[in-house]
Amino acid sequence: MSRAEQQPSAVRPTLEAVAARAGVGRGTVSRVVNGSPKVSAKARAAVEQAIAELGYVPNQAARSLVTSRTDSVALVIPESVARLRSEPYFSDIITGVSGELAETEMQLLLILVRDERERERLTRYLTARRVDGVLLVSVHEDDPLPELLERLEMPAVLGGRRSGEESLSYVHADNGGGARAAVRHLLARGRTAVATITGPLDMEAAEARLAGYRQALAEAGLEPDEGLVAHGDFTERGGRETMRELLERRPELDGVFCASDMTAAGALQALREAGRRVPEDVAVVGFDDSAVARHTEPALTSIRQPTEEMGRLMVQLLLKEIAQPGRFRRQVVLPTELVVRASA
Amino acid sequence: MSRAEQQPSAVRPTLEAVAARAGVGRGTVSRVVNGSPKVSAKARAAVEQAIAELGYVPNQAARSLVTSRTDSVALVIPESVARLRSEPYFSDIITGVSGELAETEMQLLLILVRDERERERLTRYLTARRVDGVLLVSVHEDDPLPELLERLEMPAVLGGRRSGEESLSYVHADNGGGARAAVRHLLARGRTAVATITGPLDMEAAEARLAGYRQALAEAGLEPDEGLVAHGDFTERGGRETMRELLERRPELDGVFCASDMTAAGALQALREAGRRVPEDVAVVGFDDSAVARHTEPALTSIRQPTEEMGRLMVQLLLKEIAQPGRFRRQVVLPTELVVRASA
DNA sequence: ATCCATCTTGGGAGCGCTCCCACTACGATG
């Protein structure tokens, strides 16, 4: 056995036991454990040896009770099951958040909020201050959670924002710019009747993508046609159904900008059903550049947003906010990028 | 006086404050909060009113310190980033686990373990008993974590198992049966040279799927041909590269059973590159029936495993194990199902 | 030799809760 140095006793050793073994007081052990500089080299060595011999690990509950810190943060995802399952966006966020937290001693709580009951549970949880901070993604305009976070003075960083004048810290992608790039690309390919399938417009991201679409058309001097704007909900099914409506209403359309890749995947299905060839008859651009974009037939031209990096950045901001409560607040917009594949 | 002042309203009421307000002792409040029956109706009413008026929420750290329970469980995913991102399996597990935990007061910690450093961090964490139990998915044969869990006598449930004689509780799918069904289906469609792309064989699930493949061929009286067996790693890229090798080695193959949908997606790409039509020239079956199965071209025939249900079940078993430490242990195998689509 | 600033150190005082035991009140029992 390679763990000969640790003689695990039946009960976990306490800080007091370490102090006794090292021949010092509790205070000194506590200082060593917490990296205080006010400890002599000799005392530090003795304590470190005792810790190793006893296999001491601090009791977090006792520590929390005194410091009222928990050394954990929550990632809150307020979405229906249906969306989480099919949305690679969340996996990427989780990957980034988890990776960044691994650099620290903080732990990650994952909290999915699907209905009113679960929101109440979360409210209780946050009121009890069982985490030091909160990352909240997929923010809807009327979501009561951001307000709750403010009221509780809980350090928080949003992924996305409620509106243009968001008071909390956030990280989000340049949705408007991405959408403009997408539509410009379609126009540059000679498309003249470019439609869009939006996301849920109670999300600023969806709203911004729609605005970007309109801007790009305006820049090109095209007459706005509201008949070419149809409302989806970021899901595949929504994309399919909305595309059908759109085809019925404007059979002449030759390009579609979809507010998400899943939407675009659905739209491709509807186009295939309708016998339209992609990209020959109708060119399609998605948004997110998620994994699905590479699996559709044809592969999807899409707008890449640095989702994982957004997760990492959210964590960095949150940690700063936790370190300086009430003082630190920052709002970051990350650039997007057009990724051209077969669909447009 | 440069420090921020504390709002009086920001001071959280303690159990003692509730007791004072309700005109009872601490013990009685504690009993009410914890649902003990040994409280008179009158006292209970008074306490409940005081709790409501004060907005009392118990302090978990103080509770933990005494009970040494944490009311949280960890979901541990020991996988590289690359896999997590593209593997819908994990999203489904998370959805199931989170949904089931929402029925309780337990919280979910998500712990991704990517390298040795992160494993050490987890070891410290578990040694400190900062969770009441652990769910461990994607178990590899030589993974040191299950052993650690046993040594720490930590309640645990595996998703999958290390081998046929697993000592810990687990939930897994009938991988062998699923693989057999897949291969039988290919044979029933008249395929005579059926290859397989395996998963990483240090995982029992991958091994069992390979065994199922062999069994089905044997049942059909076919001569085993090891040249038709190629080793992948569950990823898309692995599927693509392995399919290329396979085509080079056995150009006559007319069917492929892939050990995961992502593998199959990669295989489809390689087949397309090679100018083989699917399913006309080569029929393909995947495993998992994940979301990607519906997006490939052609859509993927696959073996469905009830991933989300597996997550739920794992939680149920874990909670029982936490309730009866050392007594409860159960191993569950769930059925799989062939889902036929265009690829075979 | 004396004094004082600085560095270390030990340990008391809780943090907010549960556990447990002693104690009360009151109806039932002999």
Added chain:
DNA sequence: CATCGTAGTGGGAGCGCTCCCAAGATGGAT
């Protein structure tokens, strides 16, 4: 009428840690 449960209650004794303060060591300046 004394005795005995029994349901209900209050509060002391910690859980293991950090915070803080008083006090001892150290060493340079006078």
